[in-house]
Amino acid sequence: MERERKPISFGLAVVPLIIMIVAMSFTIVVFEGSPHIPLILGTIVSAFIAWRCGFSWKEVEESIYKGIRLALPAVVIIIIVGVIIGAWIGGGVIATMVYYGLKLISPQVFLMTMTIISAIVALAIGSSWSTMGTIGVAGMGIGISMGIPAPMIAGAIISGAYFGDKMSPLSDSTNLAAGVVGVDLFEHIKHMLATTIPGLIIALGVYWYLGRSFSGSDVIDGNVSEVMVSLQNNFVITPWLLLVPAIVIMLVAKKVPALPALTVGVILGFLSHIFIQGGSIGDAVNTLNDGFSISSGNEMIDSLFNRGGIEAMMYTVSLTIVAMTFGGVLENTGMLKAMVDQILKLAKTSKGLVTTAISSAFFTNVTTAEQYISVVLPGRMYVQSFKDQKLHPKNLSRAVEDGGTLTSVFVPWNTCAIFIFATLAVHPFEYAPYAVLNFVVPILSIIYAWTGFTITRLTDAQILEMNEAQDKSEQKAI
Template identity: 30%
Template sequence: MREQPSFYVALTPIVFMVVVLVLGIGVMGWPASVCLLLSAAFSAIIAITRLKYTYEEIQAFVIEKIAAVMAPVLIVIFVGFMVATWSYAGTLPMLVYYGMKLVDPSWLFVIAFILNAVLSYVSGASWGSVASIGVALMGIGTGLQADLPVLAAAIVTGAYFGDKLSPLSDTTNLTSAVTKTRLYDLIKYLLWTTIPSTIISIVFFIFMGLSHTAQGEISADSLKMLTQLASLYKFGFWPLLPMLIVLCFTFLRLPTVPALLCSALTAVVIGWLYQGFPLTEGIKATMGGFKLTMIGVGNGAVLPSVRELLEQGGLNNQGGFMAFIICAMMFAGILTGTGMMDVALQKAASKIKSVFSAILCSGVLCVIINLLTGSDGLNKIVVSELMQKKFEDLNLNSLVLARPLEDFGTMTAPIIPWSAAGLYMATTLGIPVYSYLPYCVFFFSSMVFALIYASTGFRLLKHQPTAVLNPA
């Protein structure tokens, strides 16, 4: 007879994962994939020995969870496919060349934040803005010798500004739906934490830009890099076309994978017909990544910075990401499929007595679910179900519940290394999550302002039964 997990049984694999991650990564230097795989194995042992699940059932839970994240996995794979062809076609070199000429190094960080915020707000696609403008900005930052983790943080936080506020964003619409609030009422309510966080972020990135690039000019090495890029490629309208394709798909809210594939195939044709490079080498680049030797440039012919900028991408180089996501989803699938996560969360929610603790608990639960499952969509569904009645009992409007789902649930997704969002950002920008995490001021300040309002009672709307309407 299968047993319902007790609280302590449900908590055991969670504690085990935390200990293994801290000791394995922080002390032993193990790969995160290995730590997550050990956590999944430990969870499976508990599920089989204590909860009487069969191996076949455990396997089904894992397969179901992996299948649920295949859409973002495909996007990451095709980003690698696309980036290699952008180097082959001259798209990335051209963007870097003119970006380095036009952008003042001192203002690069704040420009990156604002550009990604505007694009993601207009399109509702944070991942699309990172894959287009974000990739180009990282190339410009490499050429300008900028602090790349700070630049990555500016790109990611700017992109998630739109993910949080855009009426076209999937996460914003999901939050509106699960909390039964009007979409535009939710967006206006989110401004109370978003506006001050945005101001703080802009000031922070201005300060970082001025302090890291005090000279405000391009170095001699960067000037040499510009000369070499111009000698390797022909610039003009055609190399820009692959990026314009991604931007058009993003603005029109068309599927991301076809956008990346169309952009990549167009780039191969441009590299072949416009740049005059061998077609075979362009096809090879999509698999193994772009190499300068593919276009007849020897190993010692260019600066190391030029080689580092251009030699990237390729489907084969995404294997580490695939292993990571499979290990993470194995653990998440076992925890959710056996009900251990639900038991642990319900116990935590049952201890709530005050308004502040309700808001704090909602935010913390969102973060915990992100940590355990890597899904910023699941946290909204689970926490809204757990906490809706509690907020009504405390005479709080559904908008008050919706805000921590965004301020904590959405904002922490890209700063968790094994989440789908974190993996995507790190893979696309080429900067590990732990490197850009300290500079994500927008995320942290959003959470701080949410807790300040919760503790002071500022803008905590009262429950209105008539306000529970169709979110459309």
């Protein structure tokens, strides 16, 4: 006998979220454990509530699988980045980048420089993840060798990578935000300039100020010299190895998909390990799976280069899958919609509506653990509300990018933060204060909403045109 399905109320929808967050707080802060079990607990509670409200177990199970399927592209990227880190360390590519970086970049301007380089690379290739997994790893090595704290370096790299990703017409999230809301891609990017450029300027100012404390002192100079000597003793350093990252960046800039381009990087690193570093084929193969192993006698070098490989990414892969089971149940059983609908009731004015869209995007990052959902869900849900308030859709596309794309790095169980932790080896709680662009831009976006600055309104003619276009689209669908 089929049970009657009841709509899930707001009160019931928030129960699994509250339980998950409380369990997460105790697990991470008190027990110093991993977030896996709290997320599984949240999934169990949400699945039970959905079942009690009339969903069959088959439907609940399918909602879990939908969440996991959404994460599969991220899982594949995570694995390939683990392989490329192992290949590039084994091939001496990272060591060469660190060596020349130490020779050319001053500690005082290092944070600013890494932000700008990361921004340029991400703008060219349209991927913050690929930027952090390649240029970012080398940047961590250079900065740590200079005596700069790892959270500061990670924050600078993240700020630059997300600026470039957000402003690139090649970026998945940028295209997604424009497409979901129905805005021209370049109109969407142009509208984001108003929040993102000031955010970058503020971030660079902060990094310039922080960099002042890292002078070219004897301690730093001695440490850098020791690292450079150790690199030369343990790796073959040659500028020819800089062609490896250059080729990967060029391929992605020419719109070669990320996976094939990164695979080329893996092959080049693998060959470098054998023919330039003199390693055996067996060592090179094992490095791709297990990561690179070195015992140089220099503690800093050992901590920087003993990493990479598929095995090093398994924690990240498992956490991504577990997080998406929770997010899948919340979204596909209507619990997330029940929460967002309640939030929407609070938005009575245009300024409140824009603020609500930004907040909802961040809230979706927390509940579903996936950056793309934080763009898609609010983008879909608020289109009509923005039109009713005579707000141009590009205000919404900017809001979901400012509140969703950028804030994903602050949620420890979000796929973006998980990736960063695995790649740069810095916890989100540590780099959060230094990822300046990522928290300044949403704040600016909310300030703009309340002051009306750069908020574009629709004319009656534009509303009529949009309604006619929608009617034609619906007729074609029929």
